[in-house]
Amino acid sequence: MNLTTRTAPLLAPVAALALTTLVMLATGVDPFLAYPALVRGAVGEGNLEYTVAAYVPVLGMALAFAIPLRTGELNLGGDGQLALGGVAAAAAALLVPLPPVLAVVFPLVVAALAGGLLAWVAAPLRARLGIPVIVTTLLLSPPGVALASYLARFPLAERGTGLAQTPVLPDASHLPALGESGYLTPALPVVALLTALWLYADAGTALGYEIRATGANREFARYGGVGVARLGAVTLATGGAVAGLVGGLVVLGPPYRFVDGALVAPGYTFTAIAAVLLATGRPVLVPFTSALLTVLQAGGQGMEREAGVPSQLTQIVQGLIIVIVAVLALARRRTAKKRPGGVTP
Amino acid sequence: MNVVDLALVSATLTASAPVVFAALGGLLCQTAGVFNMALEGQLLWGAFSGVLFSHLTGSAWLGVVGAVVTTAVYALALSVPAVAFRADPVVVAVGVNLLALGLTAFLMRVLLGAGGVYTSPDLPGLPTFAKLGLDVPVLGPQSPLVPLAPLLVAVTAWWLARTRSGLRLRGVGGHPEAALSLGLGADRYRHVAVLGAGALCGLGGAQLALGNVTLFSEGMSAGRGWVAVVAVMLGGAWPWPVLAACLLFGAAEAFGFRLQGLGLPQQAADAAPYVITLLALVVAAATRGRRRLLEAS
Numbered sequence: 143m144n145l146t147t148r149t150a151p152l153l154a155p156v157a158a159l160a161l162t163t164l165v166m167l168a169t170g171v172d173p174f175l176a177y178p179a180l181v182r183g184a185v186g187e188g189n190l191e192y193t194v195a196a197y198v199p200v201l202g203m204a205l206a207f208a209i210p211l212r213t214g215e216l217n218l219g220g221d222g223q224l225a226l227g228g229v230a231a232a233a234a235a236l237l238v239p240l241p242p243v244l245a246v247v248f249p250l251v252v253a254a255l256a257g258g259l260l261a262w263v264a265a266p267l268r269a270r271l272g273i274p275v276i277v278t279t280l281l282l283s284p285p286g287v288a289l290a291s292y293l294a295r296f297p298l299a300e301r302g303t304g305l306a307q308t309p310v311l312p313d314a315s316h317l318p319a320l321g322e323s324g325y326l327t328p329a330l331p332v333v334a335l336l337t338a339l340w341l342y343a344d345a346g347t348a349l350g351y352e353i354r355a356t357g358a359n360r361e362f363a364r365y366g367g368v369g370v371a372r373l374g375a376v377t378l379a380t381g382g383a384v385a386g387l388v389g390g391l392v393v394l395g396p397p398y399r400f401v402d403g404a405l406v407a408p409g410y411t412f413t414a415i416a417a418v419l420l421a422t423g424r425p426v427l428v429p430f431t432s433a434l435l436t437v438l439q440a441g442g443q444g445m446e447r448e449a450g451v452p453s454q455l456t457q458i459v460q461g462l463i464i465v466i467v468a469v470l471a472l473a474r475r476r477t478a479k480k481r482p483g484g485v486t487p
Numbered sequence: 488m489n490v491v492d493l494a495l496v497s498a499t500l501t502a503s504a505p506v507v508f509a510a511l512g513g514l515l516c517q518t519a520g521v522f523n524m525a526l527e528g529q530l531l532w533g534a535f536s537g538v539l540f541s542h543l544t545g546s547a548w549l550g551v552v553g554a555v556v557t558t559a560v561y562a563l564a565l566s567v568p569a570v571a572f573r574a575d576p577v578v579v580a581v582g583v584n585l586l587a588l589g590l591t592a593f594l595m596r597v598l599l600g601a602g603g604v605y606t607s608p609d610l611p612g613l614p615t616f617a618k619l620g621l622d623v624p625v626l627g628p629q630s631p632l633v634p635l636a637p638l639l640v641a642v643t644a645w646w647l648a649r650t651r652s653g654l655r656l657r658g659v660g661g662h663p664e665a666a667l668s669l670g671l672g673a674d675r676y677r678h679v680a681v682l683g684a685g686a687l688c689g690l691g692g693a694q695l696a697l698g699n700v701t702l703f704s705e706g707m708s709a710g711r712g713w714v715a716v717v718a719v720m721l722g723g724a725w726p727w728p729v730l731a732a733c734l735l736f737g738a739a740e741a742f743g744f745r746l747q748g749l750g751l752p753q754q755a756a757d758a759a760p761y762v763i764t765l766l767a768l769v770v771a772a773a774t775r776g777r778r779r780l781l782e783a784s
Binding site: 165169170171216218267271272273276277278280281282283284285288289291292295296412415416419452454455456457458459460461462463464465467468469471 | 524564568572574575577578579581582583584585586587588589590592593594596597598602710713716717720752754755757758761762764765768769772773
């Protein structure tokens with residue numbers, strides 16, 4: 143590992159922000175107006191709680207992308223898994239009235255199953271027919287979003303309002319508030335716990351070792367007796383289940399209903415993908431890169447409100463980060479080749 | 488009944504034209520040995536820049552020129568990292584697509600002063616054959632770019648099969664070492680292929696935003712670039728089969744549109760192109776066997 147790779151998680155955002163500043167200057171947007179507004183929008187008074195709340199879906203979706211990525215597969219269908227999980231949780235809470243606690247746990251389980259199932263489909267298609275996971279997950283995502291949208295508009299729609307949303311879920315299914323505004327819910331500790339579990343499994347268990355071996359060299363892992371196809375199915379289903387769970391956690395929080403488009407519109411999926419790629423293969427960094435990009439994304443909305451600078455600016459930063467990291471991560475392979483012996487660390 | 492059938496053919500051509508341009512670009516890259524998954528973002532940039540230049544110059548044709556040139560320049564964002572720096576083209580493409588989504592939405596607000604959708608009675612769109620005073624069956628309501636798409640497919644098929652540079656492009660992708668021993672710089676061919684794909688996506692985007700409709704809306708490429716990626720896989724990166732795959736998707740979209748008119752919910756029509764694409768991929772993979780599909784990808 144050389145200096146460029148080690149510093150990539152810092153270097154890439156700085157370079158991306160520099161390029162974005164050029165875009166601003168070229169289009170007549172004042173960076174001295176935009177950036178302070180962005181920072182205030184993320185961590186200013188009254189905004190910090192929303193930023194922390196937005197951290198939950200970003201970190202969760204980062205897991206959904208990172209878990210299959212460790213076997214070398216790219217799950218780009220996060221939006222479909224997220225939306226389907228959200229609508230499944232809403233349907234479960236509305237259709238199956240349960241006593242407290244169970245009324246929260248059951249919808250979340252259903253949400254995880256829905257998201258996991260949608261992602262799992264890609265595994266047999268990859269193993270049996272050789273269709274790339276990236277293509278399958280991507281093609282299954284819009285149908286997932288469309289199905290969730292259909293359910294929210296027609297069978298599950300709130301009658302009489304004409305809005306594309308479900309009715310408010312029963313009180314027993316509401317996640318309790320941890321803060322004053324209700325936006326901080328137990329979703330945060332749940333996702334944090336999942337992250338800790340994943341980090342432990344990845345680094346400290348035989349399963350994690352098999353997953354990493356498959357990601358590093360599929361054929362070698364197969365030769366070593368790893369059930370490569372089974373592992374692909376397990377990691378994809380797990381990733382999708384986490385995405386579905388995130389959808390469920392958001393829907394069981396305020397405003398306690400599934401609103402069509404509300405899960406997909408903020409772009410959690412690709413923010414999370416940028417965060418995972420920014421971590422350059424080091425899982426421990428994922429919570430930090432996720433936090434960084436959440437601040438950027440939440441700040442972008444504040445910047446739009448306060449300074450009138452379009453929040454899509456943060457998408458530009460994320461896209462640039464991904465491209466730059468791809469280039470920096472390669473510097474490793476190049477220098478490794480030049481080194482005598484040519485062993486990649 | 489006859490008229491309705493012709494209308495469906497016409498709608499199929501409209502729906503498939505942007506996909507054909509993009510898929511042709513993907514095919515060139517595949518032939519040169521670069522996996523181009525950035526077609527979606529480039530198509531979107533092509534649509535935006537077409538509208539922007541049409542708006543700025545007051546001429547739809549200058550809009551097309553602007554789209555072709557700037558999308559080829561935008562393709563540098565893929566070609567430099569992926570070809571010159573040997574970065575993972577899939578990861579770069581994810582970034583390039585996201586960047587296009589952000590850039591177009593941002594610039595639309597800053598330069599065109601509109602959020603979500605930009606349209607204006609002053610925005611010139613491409614003329615149709617009917618407007619040009621030419622009475623062509625089926626193509627009447629189409630812009631001249633629509634027949635250009637299959638024409639370019641024919642030119643590409645001839646070029647790849649019959650010309651020295653076309654054969655060399657295939658050699659660069661298929662047998663890089665052999666190409667190298669002939670003194671061909673593989674990277675030069677790859678750069679040209681990726682930039683050429685950018686120019687083609689510019690044409691596709693311009694047709695989408697100035698031909699099919701006359702407006703730009705956020706994310707209006709709406710998966711057509713992904714359909715093009717799959718069409719290249721399905722067609723084994725060879726021009727005529729790729730065109731056939733694109734027409735299949737165009738027909739599916741046109742048919743979905745018609746069913747929507749008959750009361751099918753819009754969500755089903757939204758999902759249909761993706762589901763049909765995936766089904767076609769599954770059928771092709773199952774009948775052809777995994778080896779050939781993987782070779783094509």
